[in-house]
Amino acid sequence: MSTELNASIVPTKYWHALDDGRIQCDLCPRFCKLREGQRGFCFVRARQDDQVVLTTYGRSSGFCVDPIEKKPLYHFLPGTPILSFGTAGCNLGCKFCQNWDISKSRELDTLADLASPGRIAGAADRLGCRGVAFTYNDPVIFHEYAIDVALACRERGIRAVAVTAGEVCAGPRAEFYRHMDAANVDLKGFTERFYREVAAGHLQPVLETLEYLKHETDVWFELTTLLIPGQNDSDAELDAMTGWVVDRLGPDVPMHFTAFHPDYRMQETPVTPPATLRRARGIALRNGVRYAYVGNVHDPEADSTICHSCGTLLVGRDWYELTTWGLSPDGRCPSCGTPCAGVFEPEPGRWGRKRLPVSLKGTD
Numbered sequence: 001m002s003t004e005l006n007a008s009i010v011p012t013k014y015w016h017a018l019d020d021g022r023i024q025c026d027l028c029p030r031f032c033k034l035r036e037g038q039r040g041f042c043f044v045r046a047r048q049d050d051q052v053v054l055t056t057y058g059r060s061s062g063f064c065v066d067p068i069e070k071k072p073l074y075h076f077l078p079g080t081p082i083l084s085f086g087t088a089g090c091n092l093g094c095k096f097c098q099n100w101d102i103s104k105s106r107e108l109d110t111l112a113d114l115a116s117p118g119r120i121a122g123a124a125d126r127l128g129c130r131g132v133a134f135t136y137n138d139p140v141i142f143h144e145y146a147i148d149v150a151l152a153c154r155e156r157g158i159r160a161v162a163v164t165a166g167e168v169c170a171g172p173r174a175e176f177y178r179h180m181d182a183a184n185v186d187l188k189g190f191t192e193r194f195y196r197e198v199a200a201g202h203l204q205p206v207l208e209t210l211e212y213l214k215h216e217t218d219v220w221f222e223l224t225t226l227l228i229p230g231q232n233d234s235d236a237e238l239d240a241m242t243g244w245v246v247d248r249l250g251p252d253v254p255m256h257f258t259a260f261h262p263d264y265r266m267q268e269t270p271v272t273p274p275a276t277l278r279r280a281r282g283i284a285l286r287n288g289v290r291y292a293y294v295g296n297v298h299d300p301e302a303d304s305t306i307c308h309s310c311g312t313l314l315v316g317r318d319w320y321e322l323t324t325w326g327l328s329p330d331g332r333c334p335s336c337g338t339p340c341a342g343v344f345e346p347e348p349g350r351w352g353r354k355r356l357p358v359s360l361k362g363t364d
């Protein structure tokens, strides 16, 4: 094993020894039970020398400056650039994974960029980014690295954003979100069947994470549901999901309904029709969700933010680009004065829709 790879291995604390000699990882509800030398389902956590270690600390699958709208976050510093990266592995097994080359990676050598937390925060600062996003794969599994990056970012006034499926145990969840400023959480469906059969996960821990975020933190969060024809797009499921969101999280949590494209192990399933996205958005709005959007399709009207009180256009979008900015400097509707939920500054960012791949090699 190379010195570089050894430097990526760090001890972790969320595990305990079982009576039968195995060690159980307690980071996520998968609770992998490991014998010496075994890796967990996520592949990046493993048992070594009678403890669970993270094997990818400081290793990234590549960096890109994205519009924050791409996470998607529409109500958190709109128009600003965010330095985005992931690592390898995942604690879910979605058949439809749109990032499977990263999430299912078994080749740690593909993690090309070796980047310390300080290097990442410094690069974000230098590139004019307002935030760093843990994305492409789920930061739950690189918990220690993500927290250290968030700490380094905070020292420079840079926000930390998690893009996650929300499958994490209560103890690590509380520690993790103490360091996050915003999150986009996948609410992949609203039945245990869907989670079990299509995502190899569970719905209940995700709902607990969402309630935790809403009621016990100040983290700004939005929800994303990838609608897959015939799997999670029925009126009944969308009605139950959006009703639960309003009832348990309130009307101000934005929901994004995005289009599926055939990928990974779901090559035979057709693309989501735009009408399905509009139907989901309509159900959400009827159930009281104030901000419901569509994604992965060109639909400027359904991607724009409207004042829920008087209908004034507040923020217009075309793909990931802002086309209209109508919010008052204190984040209110200019017509009726109703506040728009979110984290806004007097002026929007001007990053636009571009994506800028960057290398952090040699930037310390």
Ligand code: SF4
Binding pocket: 025, 026, 027, 028, 029, 030, 031, 032, 039, 040, 041, 042, 043, 045, 046, 090, 091, 140, 141
């Ligand atoms: S974090 Fe990884 S090793 Fe730990 S329980 Fe989840 S999948 Fe298993």
